Amino acid sequence: MDQSTIIEPLAPQTRIVAAKPAALQEPRFFRYVLTFIALAFLAFFIVLPLVSIFITAFQKGADVYFAAITHPDALAAIQLTLTVVAIAVPLNAIFGIMAAWALTKFNYKGKNLLLTVIDLPFAVSPVIAGLVFILLFGAQGLFGDWLFANDIKIVFALPGIVLATIFVTLPFVARELVPLMQAQGNAEEEASISLGANGFKTFWYVTLPNIKWGLIYGLILCNARAIGEFGAVSVVSGHIRGMTNTMPLHIEILYNEYQFSAAFAVASLMSVLAIITLVIKDIVAWKSKSI
Amino acid sequence: MTSLTFKKKPARVIPGFPLSLGYTMLYVSLLVLLPLAMIFIQTMSLSWAEFTAIVTDPRAIASYKLSFGTALAAGLVNVVFGTIIAWVLVRYHFPFKRIIDGLVDLPFALPTAVAGIALTSLYAPNGWIGQFFNFKIAFTPLGIIIALTFIGLPFVVRTVQPVLQNISVEVEEASASLGATRLQTVCKIIFPELAPAILTGFSLAFARALGEYGSVVFIAGNMPMKTEITPLIIMTKLEQYDYAGATSIAAVMLITSFVLLFTINLIQWLANRRFIH
Numbered sequence: 001m002d003q004s005t006i007i008e009p010l011a012p013q014t015r016i017v018a019a020k021p022a023a024l025q026e027p028r029f030f031r032y033v034l035t036f037i038a039l040a041f042l043a044f045f046i047v048l049p050l051v052s053i054f055i056t057a058f059q060k061g062a063d064v065y066f067a068a069i070t071h072p073d074a075l076a077a078i079q080l081t082l083t084v085v086a087i088a089v090p091l092n093a094i095f096g097i098m099a100a101w102a103l104t105k106f107n108y109k110g111k112n113l114l115l116t117v118i119d120l121p122f123a124v125s126p127v128i129a130g131l132v133f134i135l136l137f138g139a140q141g142l143f144g145d146w147l148f149a150n151d152i153k154i155v156f157a158l159p160g161i162v163l164a165t166i167f168v169t170l171p172f173v174a175r176e177l178v179p180l181m182q183a184q185g186n187a188e189e190e191a192s193i194s195l196g197a198n199g200f201k202t203f204w205y206v207t208l209p210n211i212k213w214g215l216i217y218g219l220i221l222c223n224a225r226a227i228g229e230f231g232a233v234s235v236v237s238g239h240i241r242g243m244t245n246t247m248p249l250h251i252e253i254l255y256n257e258y259q260f261s262a263a264f265a266v267a268s269l270m271s272v273l274a275i276i277t278l279v280i281k282d283i284v285a286w287k288s289k290s291i
Numbered sequence: 292m293t294s295l296t297f298k299k300k301p302a303r304v305i306p307g308f309p310l311s312l313g314y315t316m317l318y319v320s321l322l323v324l325l326p327l328a329m330i331f332i333q334t335m336s337l338s339w340a341e342f343t344a345i346v347t348d349p350r351a352i353a354s355y356k357l358s359f360g361t362a363l364a365a366g367l368v369n370v371v372f373g374t375i376i377a378w379v380l381v382r383y384h385f386p387f388k389r390i391i392d393g394l395v396d397l398p399f400a401l402p403t404a405v406a407g408i409a410l411t412s413l414y415a416p417n418g419w420i421g422q423f424f425n426f427k428i429a430f431t432p433l434g435i436i437i438a439l440t441f442i443g444l445p446f447v448v449r450t451v452q453p454v455l456q457n458i459s460v461e462v463e464e465a466s467a468s469l470g471a472t473r474l475q476t477v478c479k480i481i482f483p484e485l486a487p488a489i490l491t492g493f494s495l496a497f498a499r500a501l502g503e504y505g506s507v508v509f510i511a512g513n514m515p516m517k518t519e520i521t522p523l524i525i526m527t528k529l530e531q532y533d534y535a536g537a538t539s540i541a542a543v544m545l546i547t548s549f550v551l552l553f554t555i556n557l558i559q560w561l562a563n564r565r566f567i568h
Contacts, residue, residue, distance in 0.1 A: 038372070052419060
């Protein structure tokens with residue numbers, strides 16, 4: 001066989017779109033109107049707010065923008081947010097994997113109840129999520145006297161912010177993994193165990209590669225919420241500038257002081273993070289579909 | 292004899308049951324159950340009369356009405372437009388569809404405070420959109436509805452979309468071949484399939500909207516009796532070190548959202564049962 005025939009590319013595939021019969025599709029005019037309504041709604045509610053953040057951020061010029069995001073308070077806020085995320089997200093990831101393992105690999109009663117409890121933080125207002133930690137660790141709280149006597153600060157300090165963030169982002173990873181591991185079943189793990197691998201090896205070489213994309217997906221959602229959490233953190237932070245202000249709280253303070261350009265400058269940084277999150281999410285969704 | 296006991300209680304093949312379940316229970320107990328129990332423990336320290344006086348205060352009642360009404364309105368707006376958006380994204384072709392599809396998730400990714408200040412500056416009386424209206428949008432309940440619509444949109448779109456994708460063409464073809472018009476097919480074949488998903492999306496958006504704080508505080512104006520949502524009342528009471536007051540209102544909110552979610556799950560369970568049989 002001639003080599004050229006082997007590497008000859010296929011004729012470009014032309015997509016054949018057969019005209020759908022009228023009974024299976026809405027009238028053309030109706031389709032256009034519906035598409036227009038959907039796009040107009042998204043333009044007003046999603047695109048315009050996003051665009052306005054960047055335009056307002058640069059309204060007073062690039063100098064004001066860079067001054068705002070390199071201000072010591074802004075840098076402290078960025079550092080605090082990153083610290084909180086670096087503690088809360090891995091803890092919830094380990095929990096998510098453990099919970100998914102416990103909920104999908106074994107049969108026992110009360111599974112649905114446990115799943116409901118894991119979902120609870122989604123049904124609770126962020127303000128209440130903050131309030132509960134004040135009730136536990138605040139000056140008048142359950143452990144307040146003991147903490148004061150031992151000079152441990154939880155509320156209005158880093159531990160409180162981390163706890164509140166863990167609470168609101170707790171279900172994200174578990175929620176992604178449970179349905180995924182349920183669908184994949186136990187056969188591969190059982191095969192691995194019967195061939196002599198121990199539990200950890202089985203998880204590492206069999207389960208983890210299977211749930212990789214679901215895990216990343218959950219991590220991204222968890223991360224986005226952890227970075228942006230406002231209500232819960234606002235309750236427990238105490239708003240000490242340069243000390244316990246996360247990025248969203250810093251934005252609030254700037255905004256309330258009518259430093260709109262500065263507020264939107266920091267907001268634009270967070271919007272860039274949000275857009276990156278969406279892009280990674282899209283890639284991950286596409287990857288997991290193609291496998 | 293041994294085989295009999297083996298049959299009765301099959302050995303677990305996969306290891307890690309005590310570790311994974313124990314860790315999970317410990318984690319949720321310490322970080323979810325104990326903290327939430329504090330709301331009820333703290334409320335118990337009040338007498339019934341004190342509790343009712345706090346939670347039926349006119350300012351609190353006004354906030355329940357506002358939170359409930361605006362969450363309901365935003366949920367309904369999202370049901371209509373979210374379903375249209377899901378429909379258009381699944382069924383029609385247009386340029387940049389993939390990017391637009393990705394943008395629907397923006398409210399999940401964008402911090403609520405950022406969304407709050409962006410929407411406020413757009414809908415303020417001198418804002419890009421607000422200036423075209425001769426009535427106020429931001430700093431009124433209308434502004435709250437806009438913020439809650441933004442927050443809730445992806446819930447409806449993302450629950451309806453996969454269901455719509457999975458409706459097989461054969462069902463529609465069968466309907467059409469039996470003489471149904473397109474409108475009949477959509478109303479009597481497709482819509483009943485979508486209804487449970489729409490209800491789920493609505494309930495998720497509604498539950499989220501009831502407790503939403505970050506995006507609303509900026510656009511609401513926060514006037515007592517007029518534009519003060521329930522989470523803000525909790526916040527205000529906390530800032531005044533009125534823990535009993537804050538906790539009582541929080542208990543009302545918690546019970547309300549649990550009852551709501553339970554009811555919606557029940558309706559859904561009943562609806563699913565009817566569809567299967």
